[in-house]
Amino acid sequence: MENMFKCSDVDTILQKHNFQATNIIAILQDIQEVYRYLPKEIFQYLSEKLGMSRAKIYGIATFYENFSLDPKGKFIIKVCDGTACHVRKSIPILNKIREELKLSEDKTTTDDLLFSVETVSCLGACGLAPAITVNDQVHGAMTTDKVVELLNSLKEEK
Incomplete structure (x- = not known):
């Protein structure tokens, strides 16, 4: 993840939400606001930091139409x-x-x-x-x- 995205940016978002897995939707929204999409590398990182399975995070990200797994334009x-x-x-x-x-x-x-x-x-x-x-x-x-x-x-x- 360090190659393309700053873990510190994601950590700042996680701190804002008290590293609470129950805030996953708001966390994903904030990450998407920064990167304009949800990079695939983010799922493993969030899984480790929040103690949630990657599958569950991915399931949430793909369930809601507002989330994008593909890069978006400015x-x-x-x-x-x-x-x-x-x-x-x-x-x-x-x-x-x-x-x-x-x-x-x-x-x-x-x-x-x-x-x-x-x-x-x-x-x-x-x-x-x-x-x-x-x-x-x-x-x-x-x-x-x-x-x-x-x-x-x-x-x-x-």
């Missing part, structure tokens, strides 16, 4: 494909994002780990359809032109 783009957004053409927006970032349904994160693209069933922003979020910030009334502008501004921001 900018996580979620494209809504709920009814309101779908009817207002969210799929062409999704396709434009994938085209611009050279991503696909199978490849969801850029090689430079700058962008990750996901589809979601609903963002709860139906009045702004079609909507996307970038790191949970809502962008409504999107068009393919607007999404290209947004991507370009995010690339400059990096």
